[in-house]
Each structure stands twice: as C-alpha cells, then as structure tokens.
Amino acid sequence: MRVLLVGDHPPPFGGVAIHVQQLHRFLRSRGVEAKVLDIGKGGRPVPDVLPVRSPAHFGLRLTGFLASGWTVHVHTSGNNPKAWLLAAMVAGVPAGRAPRFITLHSGLLPDYLAASAARRAFARVALAGYTRIIAVSLAVREALLSCGVPAEKVLVQPAFCASQVQAGEVPVKVEAARARRRPLLTMAHHPSPVYGRKVAFRALRKLMESHPDVGLALFGPGTDSEEFIRDARELGVAGQLEVLGELDHPAALGLIARGDVFLRPTTHDGDSISVRESLALGVPCVASDVCARPEGTRLFRAGDAASLATSIGEAVAAGPAKVASPDVGPVLLELYEALAPRRSAPVQAAPAA
Known part of the structure; x- marks a missing residue:
C-alpha cells in the first residue's frame, strides 16, 4: 500500500x-x-x-x-x-x-x-x-x-x-500566563472576521465582572496587526490578553491543554480540528452554533457575546471534559x-x- x-x-x-x-x-x-x-x-x-x-x-x-x-x-x-x-x-x-x-x-x-x-x-x-x-x-x-x-x-x-493529538512543550510565557490567569481561556486566532475575535473580546469584557483575573491566550497569525490592537483597546480587554503569536502545532496543543476552556467563536465553520483537539485533551470547548459540533462541545448563539460569556462560565464551573474522540x-x-x-x-x- x-x-x-x-x-x-x-x-x-x-x-x-x-x-x-x-x-x-x-x-x-x-x-x-x-x-x-x-x-x-x-x-x-x-x-x-x-x-x-x-x-x-x-x-x-x-x-x-x-x-x-x-x-x-x-x-x-x-x-x-x-x-x-x-x-x-x-x-x-x-x-x-x-x-x-x-x-x-x-x-x-x-x-x-x-x-x-x-x-x-x-x-x-x-x-x-x-x-x-x-x-x-x-x-x-x-x-x-x-x-x-x-x-x-x-x-x-x-x-x-x-x-x-499529543500536547508538546510550551514557551515560558505560556507557563507564566497559566500562573497569573484564573481562568485561562485559549483561542486560535486569524485576522479573518470569520474567527470571531470581536465577539470573544466582548464576552471577555463581560467575564471580567465576575472573574477579574480571567485571561485569554491567543495564538495564530494577525495578533500584531493594527486592527487587533485597536479592537483590544476599544473593547477594553487589552490587559486581559496573552498574545502568543504563531506557535508550532505541538506547542499550540500544549497551550490548549494548560487552559481551562478553549473558544471557537466562528461565524462559519466546518468540522474544526481544534475543537476536537481540545476535547481529546480533556479541555472544555465552547463553540458557536453555526454547524454541527462534536459531542461534548458547549454551544453558544453565534455572534452573541452574552451567550458566549454565559457558556464560558458554565464550562469553567463544570471542569474538565470527558469525551471519546473519533479517529x-x-x-x-x-x-x-x-x-x-x-x-x-x-x-x-x-x-x-
């Protein structure tokens, strides 16, 4: 073969x-x-x-x-x-x-x-x-x-x-973020609006009211752009962000594994590999309801920051995910x-x- x-x-x-x-x-x-x-x-x-x-x-x-x-x-x-x-x-x-x-x-x-x-x-x-x-x-x-x-x-x-799916070693700054953030949320970033950066930032702002030490660690391209920096400042979350840039895949999995909840706030989606990776690592995942999601995913109404914040709070309270993942x-x-x-x-x- x-x-x-x-x-x-x-x-x-x-x-x-x-x-x-x-x-x-x-x-x-x-x-x-x-x-x-x-x-x-x-x-x-x-x-x-x-x-x-x-x-x-x-x-x-x-x-x-x-x-x-x-x-x-x-x-x-x-x-x-x-x-x-x-x-x-x-x-x-x-x-x-x-x-x-x-x-x-x-x-x-x-x-x-x-x-x-x-x-x-x-x-x-x-x-x-x-x-x-x-x-x-x-x-x-x-x-x-x-x-x-x-x-x-x-x-x-x-x-x-x-x-x-094998979590790898992470940079020192990931361990530092883990130490100072409770809870630590993680998210794969892309400059395309499809990835839902603004709704994630708005939800983060709401979570700060009940979780003042909350942090959102983002990895992927575009986190050094003028648009990213503007959104973080205008939506009042710049101080809660852990901006990690592009990570090798094993390190990205290592980051997800160290987080409390993984976010997938997309406006359109297919069968997201990152959602399944999060669940396979035992990390709760909160994702938009724009498509069918794997069993164990916690859904929120796409584009609704209040719904996303509520779902994140529920995921944090529920703790680690236990899901059988397909291969x-x-x-x-x-x-x-x-x-x-x-x-x-x-x-x-x-x-x-």
Missing part, C-alpha cells in the same frame, strides 16, 4: 495542513509507504514531504505517482476557485488505475456552491474522477449532493486523527486497502523527489 497525500503541510498551521500532517504520521505508524505533495508555502525540510515549485512541477510529480500506482488523496477546502481547480486537475490526470480520494474540509463550502449554478456544475465535473469523496460534515455532504454528485460516493467523516485514520486505511487494485506486476520505484 502506497499513499500520496496532496494538500498543504505545516507551516502554516491551518486545519487542513494539520490534518494532512497527522494523517501522514498515522499512515507511517501503520507501515504504509506514504508521502505528501505539499502545495502550500512549504517550510523546513520534512522527510517524505515533497515541495511543489510550480503548477507544471506539480503536474509532473503527480503524473509520476499515479503512473506508479500510488493511491492519491487530495485535501482541500472547497470554498474557492483554487480548491476546485486543484480537485479537477488531480482527477483529470489520465494515468494510473489506483483510486483517487478527496476530502473537502471547509464549512464555507455550502455557501460557496449555493451562490452559483456554474460553481455547482464545475464541482460535479471535478469530482467525477474520484472513487470516494469525504465530506467533513453533513452540511458539506448535502451541498455536494445538490450538485449532482452520486450519494454512494460521498462519505461523512471528521478530519481528525485522535491518536495523533479517521483507521477508517481511511481500510478504505484505501479495500479499493486499491491488486498488483500482479513488479512494483515500480517511487518517483524521484
């Missing part, structure tokens, strides 16, 4: 990239020859993670793997033209008999496809060449079915490998093995890196 994962690989540490990294690690732990064709920005060299220099370079590498009989699994958001061009390109390469899989990750996908009949038609054509399509939520599945994708090809599975790794491995063609000819060498 040889599997090529196509998608972003950290850094940066986005949800799709983290899932690709964890699935790659899981497959290798099971003795599968697995590689990643990294279509992101790339970073420090990682064994069996192959950077892509250009679209032509990507096409050549992909064709080589398919011609050599590798099972290919694409991971993309599905909420923008680039994602669908990638899906179409991989499905359209006329090489190899091995199955092709795709996981569509974004909670914005349903709205993206609903906005245009042309988008739905393109999605249907782009997905025609895939043996199986993995939707991370029922909403994503329904959106795909509305495009005319055959129901029997679409599976709903969370993009999560519970066995790969898509074994499910995908079984699927790969069931659908992979039986080889009778000698195995070709992997394409050169």
Whole structure:
C-alpha cells in the first residue's frame, strides 16, 4: 500500500495542513509507504514531504505517482476557485488505475456552491474522477449532493486523527500566563472576521465582572496587526490578553491543554480540528452554533457575546471534559486497502523527489 497525500503541510498551521500532517504520521505508524505533495508555502525540510515549485512541477510529480500506482488523496477546502481547480486537475490526470480520494474540509463550502449554478456544475465535473469523496460534515455532504454528485460516493467523516493529538512543550510565557490567569481561556486566532475575535473580546469584557483575573491566550497569525490592537483597546480587554503569536502545532496543543476552556467563536465553520483537539485533551470547548459540533462541545448563539460569556462560565464551573474522540485514520486505511487494485506486476520505484 502506497499513499500520496496532496494538500498543504505545516507551516502554516491551518486545519487542513494539520490534518494532512497527522494523517501522514498515522499512515507511517501503520507501515504504509506514504508521502505528501505539499502545495502550500512549504517550510523546513520534512522527510517524505515533497515541495511543489510550480503548477507544471506539480503536474509532473503527480503524473509520476499515479503512473506508479500510488493511491492519491487530495485535501482541500472547497470554498474557492483554487480548491476546485486543484480537485479537477488531480482527477483529470489520465494515468494510473489506483483510486483517487478527496476530502473537502471547509464549512464555507455550502455557501460557496449555493451562490452559483456554474460553481455547482464545475464541482460535479471535478469530482467525477474520484472513487470516494469525504465530506467533513453533513452540511458539506448535502451541498455536494445538490450538485449532482452520486450519494454512494460521498462519505461523512471528521478530519481528525485522535491518536495523533499529543500536547508538546510550551514557551515560558505560556507557563507564566497559566500562573497569573484564573481562568485561562485559549483561542486560535486569524485576522479573518470569520474567527470571531470581536465577539470573544466582548464576552471577555463581560467575564471580567465576575472573574477579574480571567485571561485569554491567543495564538495564530494577525495578533500584531493594527486592527487587533485597536479592537483590544476599544473593547477594553487589552490587559486581559496573552498574545502568543504563531506557535508550532505541538506547542499550540500544549497551550490548549494548560487552559481551562478553549473558544471557537466562528461565524462559519466546518468540522474544526481544534475543537476536537481540545476535547481529546480533556479541555472544555465552547463553540458557536453555526454547524454541527462534536459531542461534548458547549454551544453558544453565534455572534452573541452574552451567550458566549454565559457558556464560558458554565464550562469553567463544570471542569474538565470527558469525551471519546473519533479517529479517521483507521477508517481511511481500510478504505484505501479495500479499493486499491491488486498488483500482479513488479512494483515500480517511487518517483524521484
């Protein structure tokens, strides 16, 4: 069994990239020859993670793997033209008999496809060449079915490998934040308004009335921007923030593990990997009600700071979470093995890196 994962690989540490990294690690732990064709920005060299220099370079590498009989699994958001061009390109390469899989990750996908009949038609054509399509939520599945994708090809599975969630060491400033904040809330930050920074700040302001030592530790891009600083000052929470910038994923998990509650105040969402990581680490998670959330998540009304503050208070009072987390790794491995063609000819060498 040889599997090529196509998608972003950290850094940066986005949800799709983290899932690709964890699935790659899981497959290798099971003795599968697995590689990643990294279509992101790339970073420090990682064994069996192959950077892509250009679209032509990507096409050549992909064709080589398919011609050599590798099972290919694409991971993309599905909420923008680039994602669908990638899906179409991989499905359209006329090489190899091995199955092709795709996981569509974004909670914005349903709205993206609903906005245009042309988008739905393109999605249907782009997905025609895939043996199986993995939707991370029922909403994503329904959106795909509305495009005319055959129901029997679409599976709903969370993009999560519970066995790969391992909290790492944290910077000294995280331990310092833990020591001075009661409770310590944590949150993955992004400059996009979809991530709900303002509603989190407003809820934090309300919590200060009953919990004067409360702190919110944020990690991720954009925490040094003028907009971030302005919002923190105008909403009166600058003194309660622990701004940590971008952390390596193990350190981010270490931070979440040391917190009292993890926040996910998004305005749109898919199957958030950070929500599942929090629960897998035994940390209560408070998330917006914009989509189906894993069992054990405490919900609040999206955009409602008072509702968020109330839910945080309840989560703090309830204490650590106890949730059984799913692991898509074994499910995908079984699927790969069931659908992979039986080889009778000698195995070709992997394409050169």
